[in-house]
Amino acid sequence: MESSHGTIAIPAKCNDCPVKTRQIMERIKQALEKARQERQIHNGGIPGAQGREPVTEINYSQTRTVTVPDDTLRDNRIITGLNPGAFTDAYKLLRTQILQRLNENNWNVLAITSPGNGEGKTLTAINLAISLAMEIDYTVLLVDANLNHPWMLELFGIPQGKGLSDYLLDDVPLAELLIQPSRIEHLALLPAGRPLENSAEMLNSPKMANLVSDMKARYARRIIIFDLPPVLTSADALSFSPLVDAALLVVEDGKTQKQELERAIELLSGTNLLGTVLNKAPLKKN
Numbered sequence: 001m002e003s004s005h006g007t008i009a010i011p012a013k014c015n016d017c018p019v020k021t022r023q024i025m026e027r028i029k030q031a032l033e034k035a036r037q038e039r040q041i042h043n044g045g046i047p048g049a050q051g052r053e054p055v056t057e058i059n060y061s062q063t064r065t066v067t068v069p070d071d072t073l074r075d076n077r078i079i080t081g082l083n084p085g086a087f088t089d090a091y092k093l094l095r096t097q098i099l100q101r102l103n104e105n106n107w108n109v110l111a112i113t114s115p116g117n118g119e120g121k122t123l124t125a126i127n128l129a130i131s132l133a134m135e136i137d138y139t140v141l142l143v144d145a146n147l148n149h150p151w152m153l154e155l156f157g158i159p160q161g162k163g164l165s166d167y168l169l170d171d172v173p174l175a176e177l178l179i180q181p182s183r184i185e186h187l188a189l190l191p192a193g194r195p196l197e198n199s200a201e202m203l204n205s206p207k208m209a210n211l212v213s214d215m216k217a218r219y220a221r222r223i224i225i226f227d228l229p230p231v232l233t234s235a236d237a238l239s240f241s242p243l244v245d246a247a248l249l250v251v252e253d254g255k256t257q258k259q260e261l262e263r264a265i266e267l268l269s270g271t272n273l274l275g276t277v278l279n280k281a282p283l284k285k286n
């Protein structure tokens with residue numbers, strides 16, 4: 001699939017991936033509009049602008065190292081540098097293109113989303129983050145922004161615990177929440193934390209805007225990647241998208257419908273779209 005933004009194909013490693021949902025647009029539009037209005041009221045419409053509370057002490061270097069089992073990574077298709085091949089190469093190509101676009105624009109906050117469920121957002125976010133972290137100059141903070149349905153830690157084989165929602169609701173210090181997966185240097189994970197019902201509102205809250213703007217400003221060589229829910233099935237991705245520099249849209253080969261992709265691009269029209277990732281594409285034979 002080609003788009004005006006450019007597409008990178010990520011090969012499939014299996015053919016049995018689930019077929020899932022369609023959109024409930026009206027509900028999303030209403031929730032989105034409500035979230036936008038609330039943010040404008042709270043924040044003058046500019047993330048991180050005047051009137052915001054300061055973020056107290058984010059110390060990214062005090063991360064807790066957690067051992068991640070090799071076989072879990074392998075079973076969940078997480079790249080480690082120990083398993084070269086077309087799959088890993090596709091993420092390296094994606095990394096190169098993303099880095100170019102980020103650097104050209106002086107951006108460092110990237111969201112990963114897709115039109116629907118199960119199209120490969122989380123795996124793309126993880127493997128892109130690891131590819132970027134392999135670049136000597138960069139550190140990467142990968143945030144599970146699926147506050148309603150946290151999943152990222154499962155893929156690393158790490159038990160769910162506190163995370164972003166606990167920071168947003170209970171002021172749990174970030175230093176207590178960040179995790180450094182063993183042997184993946186330069187990568188820190190911020191888990192989602194306890195599941196929340198009102199995730200769209202939390203992602204659009206002044207406290208969240210404040211956190212993102214602090215993360216963005218603190219280190220020039222840090223890239224922050226947010227793994228988001230789908231654009232078409234909840235208001236979360238759209239209510240959060242004004243806070244990021246750019247977004248990457250994952251589409252699943254043979255599953256994502258053309259209209260779904262078009263609708264997602266239309267809804268994200270206020271966001272800098274870096275391109276699309278064609279996920280689970282058949283491996284090209286040489």
Ligand SMILES: Nc1ncnc2c1ncn2[C@@H]1O[C@H](COP(=O)(O)OP(=O)(O)OP(=O)(O)O)[C@@H](O)[C@H]1O
Binds near residue numbers: 013114121123124281
């Ligand atoms: N390139 C790929 N090849 C094979 N399987 C893949 C690929 N990308 C993702 N998968 C598999 O597809 C399933 C869904 O992937 P993932 O959890 O990343 O999707 P998602 O878009 O984040 O889902 P959700 O909408 O539930 O957040 C997982 O089992 C994952 O391992």
Ligand SMILES: [Mg+2]
Binds near residue numbers: 121122123228
């Ligand atoms: Mg996901």
